[in-house]
Amino acid sequence: MTMDGPRLKQPRFNTKKKLVIYIALAATYLIVVMVAGLVMDPEMYGVHYEDSFLAPSLAHPFGTDIMGRDMFWRSVKGLSNSILIGLAASAVSSVIALVFGAVSAVSGGKVDRVIMWCVDCCMGIPHLVLLLLISYMMGRGGFGVAFAVAVTHWPELTRLVRAEVLQVRGSQYVKASLRMGHSWFQVAREHIVPHVLPVYLVGLVLLFPHAIMHEAALTFLGFGFSASTPAIGGILSEAMSHIITGKWWLCLFPGLMLLIAVMLFDVIGEKLKMLLNPGSGNQ
Template structure:
């Protein structure tokens, strides 16, 4: 289990770092090599501008992972703050936060992502903001439910009678209990964030055409599939699928490590 987490994490980290420090010349334009099929010199073939699809796919997946990590981290912090606040404060605060959760979950997710990304000017910043502010509702509900279980426990009641503030109780007793659930939820946010970033870019509301991104690569490939250029969408799509499945697998294994009893549920 830990070996799987280590290997999957190492692969994803290697892809991200490779894309960060990659020279643009590796996936640069070379019209002399247009539409070359997969070979030893070009493992994933080349596209309509002669760009090497292997290096371009790695760069695109690296950008997607970076956006997914940043957006998931922000979204998870929002969920943690809202979930704890709703459970501890109760009353109007709980009703307002629950209403916000219901509103976000009641709207079609992709439509909400497109609207926010468009309002923020699209591009990498628009995608990151859209993903960050739309992925907290479900985790907020999970955190709120966990806090409600602990809120009335004896040691929390004892701390309250001793005169400790709500902040001190949350810091010392609530957050440590919620942390395992929070970490699992954070990891499981990554595949959703990566897929939604790719979806937005595929539809034209994400990264510009000049920035390598899996969604943009797949969008460009759609124009050439009918001409038999199958490699343009097959390999980038597989890389995206593998990354999403690895993140999902890490989340499941981490859940079993932090909460062994969940395997019997």
């Protein structure tokens, strides 16, 4: 019996250890790229026509583009901008989802129907089309992209939060707490918030890679940052016209940097979900 106990706890311990590793990797990658992009001297990815279309080398690990700009530093700056947009947009969108989901579940009636109608409307329109329309209405650019991503990623998380709040609200211990004279604020603080918080945190983490990818997609299509501002979507868009001429490095390395960032946070969300809800999947 004494030997079975540690064995039973081992899978959950491994999951915690993996989660810490993934969080450390993602946080390191995120912080390094963000800080490097914020403090970077623009001259590092400036124009040098004499270095046009240099292949990857020790001097230029990611090569250079048609204007001789160093693709490594330009990609770091572009991903830094994408990460900042992703962080801001996912944070705002998650707060909208938390408020709407909680209000919908607690209020019920017409308020619940109106919020669910808004959710259905947003989810019924193709996401990319909705992003393009909102970004265009807000004047494109960095603000237009951030606004579009922030106000279009809340519907699914709203449904999850609403379902969790409804489940707790209808439980016997919440009803008993209300009958004992506790206020709704006390019930929310002691019962509803601890129950909803894990779902909210997982949803927040999983919003982040979607926000980055959609920001890159909008910029790639010309609705995001201007050509003068480095952005992964813009870099990939510019590279499209040079791929057929053999300039493979223009899209390979920026795309890999974006893919790594997205995959790291996607894995964190999945591992966090398994850790907080062991019955949701295999560990």
